[in-house]
Amino acid sequence: MAQKKTILDLCKMKATGEKAVWVTAYDCCFAAYAEKAGMDMILVGDSMGMVVYGYQGTIPVTMDMCINHCQAVRRGAPNTYIIGDMPFGSYHESVGDAVHNAIRFAKEADVDAIKLEGGVAVADVIKAIAQAGIVVFGHIGLTPQSSAAMGGFRAQGRTADSARGVIEDAIAVYEAGARAVLVEGVPEEVCTIIHKTLPIPVYGIGAGSDTDGQVLVVGDALGMFEAFKPKFAKRYADIASVATKAFAQFIKETKEGSFPASEHKYSISGDSAEFKTLFKEMEAKFKG
Numbered sequence: 001m002a003q004k005k006t007i008l009d010l011c012k013m014k015a016t017g018e019k020a021v022w023v024t025a026y027d028c029c030f031a032a033y034a035e036k037a038g039m040d041m042i043l044v045g046d047s048m049g050m051v052v053y054g055y056q057g058t059i060p061v062t063m064d065m066c067i068n069h070c071q072a073v074r075r076g077a078p079n080t081y082i083i084g085d086m087p088f089g090s091y092h093e094s095v096g097d098a099v100h101n102a103i104r105f106a107k108e109a110d111v112d113a114i115k116l117e118g119g120v121a122v123a124d125v126i127k128a129i130a131q132a133g134i135v136v137f138g139h140i141g142l143t144p145q146s147s148a149a150m151g152g153f154r155a156q157g158r159t160a161d162s163a164r165g166v167i168e169d170a171i172a173v174y175e176a177g178a179r180a181v182l183v184e185g186v187p188e189e190v191c192t193i194i195h196k197t198l199p200i201p202v203y204g205i206g207a208g209s210d211t212d213g214q215v216l217v218v219g220d221a222l223g224m225f226e227a228f229k230p231k232f233a234k235r236y237a238d239i240a241s242v243a244t245k246a247f248a249q250f251i252k253e254t255k256e257g258s259f260p261a262s263e264h265k266y267s268i269s270g271d272s273a274e275f276k277t278l279f280k281e282m283e284a285k286f287k288g
């Protein structure tokens, strides 16, 4: 079994040019599949708001939801580097509150790092959490928690002005003490500048190929949503149709009586004559 990675391993991977791969997971089963497949990291993303809970976005996700899902993921993937995603509201009211919530992730859910969204605006928060000894991953570019302010889930950095803002955010999170940064939803050219500039690992989702690794949301990677697929996502499986077909077959077999078959049934231990007597007794009791 592979040894659990540390932030130093992730830095070594950057130095040698080996791409790190991560996926989101929210429960024990999918975390175990990711670990078995050899995933470098698992993000317990606040995308759980959409993937698990069916909300339109990530805003309703709470600290308690994140902690519970991180604990389940840790049980499923004890040897994988796990990143807990700080939900909206958990680091916005005060720096003290942010440090308190980051510590909850470390103490209650045994994560290896936390991730939070924003650049220049959250530099003081990143600095304080990093000073508490917790590994912080920044998240810049398209930041879903501020989608209302961005006018929707829109790619960022498409003009030189906007690109300058994303790059300034990247520098701010690095200077504040983030040990890695996730760049989401920007043109490849913008991520290339960040990747060539920052000495910390730069990971991407919808940010092109010039990164130290890629992350995908499990629902996108495994084709769990039929309604929607972001432009940058690739479907590596079609779980939605596999699951729908399997459920339809279960319904059919149960209704026609072919399930359960003999291999799904327990056998009696003891004398069958005794069971016949028992059956007759019960029949007499309830029918008579």
Ligand code: KIV
Pocket (backbone or CB within 6 Å): 024, 043, 044, 045, 046, 047, 048, 085, 139, 184, 205, 215, 216, 217
């Ligand atoms: O919550 C999440 O799933 C994310 C993705 C952008 C990776 O942050």
